[in-house]
Amino acid sequence: MELFDTSKSILQEIRLDPGKFRNVRLLVKRDDLIHPEVSGNKWRKLKYNIELAEYQKKDGILTFGGAYSNHLLAVAAACVSAGLKSIGVVRGEELNSESNENLKRCSELGMELKFVSRESYDERNEKSCQEGWKEAHPHFLLVPEGGANYYGMVGCQEIWKELSEKVDHVFVAQGTTTTSCGLLIGSAENTVLHVVPALKGFDSEAEMRKQLFPFLIDEETIDDYMRRVEVHPEAHFGGYGKWTPDLLDFISSCKNAYDLPLDKIYTGKAFHALMEWLKQQDFNIPQTILFIHTGGLKNGGV
Template structure:
């Protein structure tokens, strides 16, 4: 089992113009492990325990070509003496297409590349039945660890803090971490999930995950009252990294010495800083940023990101 004690609370003071710095806490889940970092381990923990309890040969999961979830699953499964299979979106790709896929392959994950149209059917009964026939003794973990076990694991993030925040900010892909934080956070806390993807589906996804755990629509609504989903800070969509975003990653690192990745965490930090500048976050408010890891995803832009220049 991975030890999460390295996930400290770091105090950050971000200079904002000529006024007082923006002071907030960062939950450093990125320090848990170089690869199985951030929310990736939280979502995998109970899935892997279930696979081991069931005596499965390994786990099978899904992801795009830059998926932090895929690489974390590959390493976590290897350390748990379980096999791993990754179903990857994009039939034109191979194990050498980018740094993430190379790492997955080197960690022993069998990569299966399928078309985007087939990938969209990954939750359909016919697709899942065929997958089970092809790999009968593998435990299925949904994309991004998006299931009951993933949500329960993410609740543990907030239990490692004082849990007295006015605002929590984090990046969102599947909504699993956001759902877990909503379940675990104080009733006075607003949970801000910043979508890394284009579209307005994330609130619905979190709603479904909460219902999966609570099984009561009215009870779910009481949690959703504290949820804020930001759908306009995706910078063009998933893995779209314009020059403006790379500049923000470098400027933030220069000001704080904190590393962000351009696919997920930089977008969430950009939104949080914007909310402070615009008065949504008051100077007196206590704020927590969840650093969900994923820094290996930055390697595809290593020529443009300052903290990667000397690697």
């Protein structure tokens, strides 16, 4: 299926000043280029969920998201391409399909939008709530918000198959931890994974351990993997969905200097954390740093 073709995800090299950044080679995996509406980690996390829905002969996918959710848009677009239907449960009963361009586009793509109260939405992961949606829509595969499940992790793990480079450090923005967990499992044992949470006060380690358990099962193995994780918890610029003029200036400078578009919700903050970290390093031997561009430009672009 053309939807799951990764050939457009190039590896872009960022030319840094060698006088300021000694022994550093910086590469960007441009997953944002995969598809205009199913870009970045959304594509990765949906691939095997789509295949599972097809294998189980489901009519489509039912999933969850906010009013400006890139995930909802990605599911709507991916399902159309796969010949599947889609249902989006949206946070905010006061909304409708005309409330913003994102919801309007989801509706245009054929997604059936169901608007629920914030209280009901907060219970979306409760067992009783999940069973209720499954009972109401038995012919739809239930996919968590953001594609945060086992199949999402497997899809993200495949990024490494497309890389021939030896990577010493990899940076990635973190939301549900699905992408970062997939990257961690697929990485070489000497690679350090740097995660940059978009949420203020987010317990990255606890959430990653929860996601990793179905993969690794025993705590000792999880401990071994987690020793290679470095969290950058103070790079959120005020919290999820918040930003500052300094961040917007940084994003603009990256576009001008490196021809690298970033969004203000996830990738802009993560790339800023990477550059700040690099300023503090003085490598004695050459290091290859990889930044995973997880998309998000559709609703978070500057």
